[in-house]
Amino acid sequence: MDKQGDKKKTLSLGSGKLTLGGVSNDGAATPPVRGSGRASARSVQVEVVRKRQPGVRPAPSRKAAAEPAPVETPEVAEAAPPPAATDNLTETERAARNRALQEGLKKKPEPSATPVSEAAPATAEPEVAAEPEAAAEPEVQKTPAELRRQRELDELNAINKLEEDRRAENTKRHAAEQARREASAPREDASTPFNNDPASPSSRAPNRRREVPDQPKKQTTRRGTEDQRRRGKITITEALDGGDSMRQRSLASVRRAREREKARMRSADASPKVKQVRDVTIPDAITVQELSNRMAERAADVIKELMKLGIMATVTQTIDAETAELIVTELGHKPNRVSEADVDIISSDDADDASSLKPRPPVVTVMGHVDHGKTSILDAIRAADVAAGESGGITQHIGAYQVNSEAGNTITFIDTPGHEAFTEMRMRGANITDIVILVVAADDGVMQQTIEAINHARAADCPVIIAVNKCDKPEADPQRVRNELLSHEIVTEDFGGDVLCVDVSAHTKMGLDKLEEAVMLQAELLELKANPDRSAEGAVIEAKVERGRGSVASLLVTRGTLNVGDIFVVGAETGRVRAMYDDHGKQVKTATPGDAVEVLGLNGTPMAGDLLTVVDSDARAREVSEYRQRVLREKDAASGARGSVEQMLSAIAAGEAEELPVVIKTDVHGSLEAIRVAIDKLATDQVKVRILSAGVGAISESDISLAAASQGMIIAFNVRANPQARDQARRDGIEIRYHSIIYELIDEIKAAMSGLLSPETKESFIGYAEILEVFNITKVGKIAGCKVTEGTIKRGCSVRLLRDNVVIHEGSLKTLKRFKDEVKDVIEGQECGMAFENYHDLMAGDVIECFEVQEIARTLD
Numbered sequence: 136m137d138k139q140g141d142k143k144k145t146l147s148l149g150s151g152k153l154t155l156g157g158v159s160n161d162g163a164a165t166p167p168v169r170g171s172g173r174a175s176a177r178s179v180q181v182e183v184v185r186k187r188q189p190g191v192r193p194a195p196s197r198k199a200a201a202e203p204a205p206v207e208t209p210e211v212a213e214a215a216p217p218p219a220a221t222d223n224l225t226e227t228e229r230a231a232r233n234r235a236l237q238e239g240l241k242k243k244p245e246p247s248a249t250p251v252s253e254a255a256p257a258t259a260e261p262e263v264a265a266e267p268e269a270a271a272e273p274e275v276q277k278t279p280a281e282l283r284r285q286r287e288l289d290e291l292n293a294i295n296k297l298e299e300d301r302r303a304e305n306t307k308r309h310a311a312e313q314a315r316r317e318a319s320a321p322r323e324d325a326s327t328p329f330n331n332d333p334a335s336p337s338s339r340a341p342n343r344r345r346e347v348p349d350q351p352k353k354q355t356t357r358r359g360t361e362d363q364r365r366r367g368k369i370t371i372t373e374a375l376d377g378g379d380s381m382r383q384r385s386l387a388s389v390r391r392a393r394e395r396e397k398a399r400m401r402s403a404d405a406s407p408k409v410k411q412v413r414d415v416t417i418p419d420a421i422t423v424q425e426l427s428n429r430m431a432e433r434a435a436d437v438i439k440e441l442m443k444l445g446i447m448a449t450v451t452q453t454i455d456a457e458t459a460e461l462i463v464t465e466l467g468h469k470p471n472r473v474s475e476a477d478v479d480i481i482s483s484d485d486a487d488d489a490s491s492l493k494p495r496p497p498v499v500t501v502m503g504h505v506d507h508g509k510t511s512i513l514d515a516i517r518a519a520d521v522a523a524g525e526s527g528g529i530t531q532h533i534g535a536y537q538v539n540s541e542a543g544n545t546i547t548f549i550d551t552p553g554h555e556a557f558t559e560m561r562m563r564g565a566n567i568t569d570i571v572i573l574v575v576a577a578d579d580g581v582m583q584q585t586i587e588a589i590n591h592a593r594a595a596d597c598p599v600i601i602a603v604n605k606c607d608k609p610e611a612d613p614q615r616v617r618n619e620l621l622s623h624e625i626v627t628e629d630f631g632g633d634v635l636c637v638d639v640s641a642h643t644k645m646g647l648d649k650l651e652e653a654v655m656l657q658a659e660l661l662e663l664k665a666n667p668d669r670s671a672e673g674a675v676i677e678a679k680v681e682r683g684r685g686s687v688a689s690l691l692v693t694r695g696t697l698n699v700g701d702i703f704v705v706g707a708e709t710g711r712v713r714a715m716y717d718d719h720g721k722q723v724k725t726a727t728p729g730d731a732v733e734v735l736g737l738n739g740t741p742m743a744g745d746l747l748t749v750v751d752s753d754a755r756a757r758e759v760s761e762y763r764q765r766v767l768r769e770k771d772a773a774s775g776a777r778g779s780v781e782q783m784l785s786a787i788a789a790g791e792a793e794e795l796p797v798v799i800k801t802d803v804h805g806s807l808e809a810i811r812v813a814i815d816k817l818a819t820d821q822v823k824v825r826i827l828s829a830g831v832g833a834i835s836e837s838d839i840s841l842a843a844a845s846q847g848m849i850i851a852f853n854v855r856a857n858p859q860a861r862d863q864a865r866r867d868g869i870e871i872r873y874h875s876i877i878y879e880l881i882d883e884i885k886a887a888m889s890g891l892l893s894p895e896t897k898e899s900f901i902g903y904a905e906i907l908e909v910f911n912i913t914k915v916g917k918i919a920g921c922k923v924t925e926g927t928i929k930r931g932c933s934v935r936l937l938r939d940n941v942v943i944h945e946g947s948l949k950t951l952k953r954f955k956d957e958v959k960d961v962i963e964g965q966e967c968g969m970a971f972e973n974y975h976d977l978m979a980g981d982v983i984e985c986f987e988v989q990e991i992a993r994t995l996d
Contacts, residue, residue, distance in 0.1 A: 416471045417459045424450040426459050430468050440465050480704065480748050480759055487694065492664035496537070496545040496729035498691065499654055500564040500597075502588035503574035505552070508604040511641035512574060513550055516651075531853075531877055533560045533743075533805050535676050535689055535731030536718045544655050547691070547729050549676065552809075557877075558587065559808045563744045565591040567674045567691055570657050572650070574602045577611035577638075581619040589623050598661070600653050601627060601636040607643050665728035670749040671695035675705060676731070678741050679803040680832035686710075686737040690726075690747055697726040697734075697749065702756050706745030707763040709756040710737035740831050743804045793822040795888055796847030798838050799829040800854050806877070807831060810852065813881045822888045834860050834871065843867040848887070852880055897989040902926025904961075904969065904983040917975045921983060922966045928985050929960045934971065937982040947972045948985070 415429045423441070427434040427450075434450045440462045441448050448454060454462075456472060463470040501509045517538055534550045551557065551564045561584075565571060571592040575585055592599050601620065603613040617627050617636060626632025635653045639646035677689040688705065690697075697703075701712045713736030715723050726732045734747075750756045797814075801807040807829055814824045827841050834849060834856035840863070842849050849856075849864070849871045856864065856871060864871055874880035904921040911917050921928075930951040936944040949972040951958055953965065961967040969983065 410467055413468045414471050415463045415468050416473055417456050417463065419456050419474055420453050421456070421459050422451060422453050423448055426454070426462065430463060430466060432466055436466065437462055479762055480750070487666040487669065491666045491668060493667055495663055495665045495667075495727070496547050497569045497654060497658035497661070497663055498547045498549065498567065498729060499570045499572055500549040500551060500568035501572045501574060502551050502561055502564065502591070504576070504579070504582035504584040504588075507574050507576040507579065507582075507585075508641045509574045510550055512602065512604060512639060512647070512650075513548055515641045515644050516548070516647055531557070531806060532803055533557075533564060533677050533689075534718075535691060537731055540651055542651070544651065545729075546651070546654060547731050549691070549731075557805070557809045559812060560743070560805050561588060562591050562594075563676075565595040565597060566744075567676070567693070568595070568597055569661060569663055570654060571595075571597045571599045572602050572654070573599050574604050575616050575620075576605045577603050577613045577616055578605055578608050580612075580616055581623070586623060589625065598657055599625065599634055600650070600657060601625065601634060602650055603636065603638045604641060606638045607640040607645065613638050663729075665694040667694075667696050667727050669695045671697035671701065671703075671726070671747070672749070673697065673726075673747040675741050675743055675745045675747060677743055677803050677805050678745075678831065680740055682833075684735055686735075686740040688734050688737060688741055688747075689731065690734050691731050692726045692728050694728050695749065696728075697732070699724050701749045702751070702753055703747050703749045704756045704759045705737065705747040706741040707760055707767055708737055708739040708741045708745075709753075709760045710734075712736050740804065743808060794825045795822065795884075796825045796827050796842070796845040797884070798827050798842045798847060798849045800834050800838065800849070800851050801829075801831055802853035804831050806852050809877060810850075810880065813877075814884060817881075817885055817888060819888075824884065824888065833857055836860050836863055839863045839867060839869055842869050848872060850874065850880060850884070852877070895991040897991055898986050899989060900926070900984070900986050901932060902928050902963070902985045904928055904967070904985065906977060906979055906981045906983065907966075908979055909977045910968075916970065917977050918968050918970050919977045919981075919983070920966065921969050923961050923963050925963060926985070927960050927962050928967065928969070928983075929987075930958070932985045932987055934969075935984040935986075936971070936974075936977075937984060938978065938980075940982075944971070944974050944976070946974055 411431070413430055415426075417426075423437055424434055427437045430437075438448065438450070441454070441458070443465075444458065444461065446454070446458065460470040460472065501513060503509050513536060517536055531552050533552065536548045536550070538546050538548060540546070549564050549568060551561045565588075571588070573585065573588055573592070575581060589599070601616075603616050605611055606613055617629060620627065621630065625634055627634050627636035629636065635657065637646050637650045637653055639650055671692055672694050673690045673692040675688050676691055679687055681687050686708075697712065697715070699712050699715060703710060703712065712734055715726060715735070716733045717723055718731060723732060750759070799807060799810055801810065811826070811829065814826070818824065825847075827845055827847055828838060833854050834851055836859055838849060839856075839860050841847075849869060851871060851873045853875050855873070861871075863869075872880075872883060874883070902923060903925040904923045906919045906921050908920040909917055910920060928948075928951060930948060932948055934946060934948050935942050949970045950968075951961065952968045953961060958967070971977070
């Protein structure tokens, strides 16, 4: 190798061994020789290990080592596989092959020799270029070494394909797992992605370790490092759990995120916005806060606009609809005025078609003066005896009856009381009726309530039929009645007028048939019709509270049909028809227009005269009822405030006004209404009745407690107190006055009010005396020596001291003496001595006027 060291040696692969040939024993270059024998050629044999598992194949046997290595020609050496094929070997195989080449180079060191790793690519390129030329030559049979090399290359290619598929699958799985981690906890990933491309320079590096297919290398990421960085201090729980739990997000981080979001929102709000115009519903009264909420504006802006208008209001104060409309317009919105009254039901809003109207029975109201025989006529027509059940022989309740005559006519009669206290009842009867029968007694003529009934009929625009009753009496004079009616513009047919007049007698039933004919004739002229195929409407004639039945309302159906189970609103009360009864107490299922029935199932007792309307649902009924109750409360509050101011002014004017506190309980609402009207008429500037409570039904414990708190009295009309209330009244010393006749109750209230009136004082003159001389007596004072010039001076009378006809003192006489004796009186022309009580400024020439004061009890008459 001393002379041939600069020559290139040929490295060939044959029979599974790597041979370095071209060197003879004497150092001369010799061609490669194919033969057996170790001494025939200087060569380096390298054993190729093809194992998939790490480790080196055991050394070959001596027999295999003694076999001479074949010496390949350059053409054969040039046909060796390219080094690129060896990249598909495992890391262990590549490392073993490199060690073998290094050992071969150490045995024949030559300075001019090139490294194996560099020579291999150089020899590979000519072979690749020479392959096309060799292909033109005739096909040569491959040697066993070439066949083994080809099989080895095919096997390595198959292994490389499997590894590439496995690496692609691992890469896809790692990418999915990395994406899932980033979605759950986003963080900055600074790790370098793993390059699995075998064609890349990193994959071709000879010293790069490759993954073992059976034992894939665990891929390391920065997750653990980042988790350790973010975890901070370890806790006992984490230490026991193995430290796998991650640290939660810090509060500072959350706060910073919130601040960033707020800053983003502020920047978004800073952009100009288009004002949203809203339709604002404005009721009759609305608070400032509610108005600002409906406009979606700040309450401060609304208050600012109010201040511009000169209104100082807070958010809780109420403003009127006109002011609210101005505010809404100023702030750029559209006002929509509505009224709370829109919730209410107005029966006149929906008129019936003429094609749906059907004839109905006439409604006739009987009116007249007290004790003129109104109820007696109805009893004669109905063959009943209602008048016998009335207290005092007079009608004190309004009643409704339906009569089916022998001629087949159906008439609904309404009976009204004739006492002056029942003005409201008569007016209510005239408003719901079609025809008015005015009853006048032939022996009494036209009276005060007769005139009142005429006025009610005219106000209601109802036709009038005159019934002259008690014509069977000897002193009856029907002609006088007709003459008296002329003075009130009632012209009967006898005098050429258009008012029907019939002479009747309730006792002998004279003229009742003619009265019925007159009613039916007048009804035909009126053409009374109504629509029965709609929701029912009616008017309350009377309302009361009955034990075991609750609130009961006597109802007159004006249009529609009322059925059992209907939901209705009557006044400020609601209810459902539980049962209906006619005037004879018989239960009925339906009530058509013109029928008078008693309705059960009310939640409270309505007022007489309230209108009943059937609604669709309970919700609608409650809505209307709540509105009407609110209106009544506001009205009562307003009337109470006015009464307080009036009471204060009258008390100032009259010194001090007295009040009589009372609690009133009646059997029906009509009687309560009549008592209220009568009490209001009795009030004066000095005394009046203050009604603590007024209701329908029996007296309860609450009524007694209310009367005891105000030291008032309880007035009961046709009702009684329950046992508990009687015991409480006896214990508290409350007086209960029971009455069954209206005028007796009014007289008692009048007497009680009269007892509260201050007595009237009357001054009577009795005499004059002139002071002749004034005497000053020690320890007694000044004594006036007087002479009686007129009348008589009495001891203890009241006196006035006149000086130059001017009253300078008024008081009482202390002493009256004649000579040295005390006397009772001194007549005219006599002299006497007088002294005043607590007054001594007396002068000669003064005149003393003597008088007496008398107290006279006052009454309301």
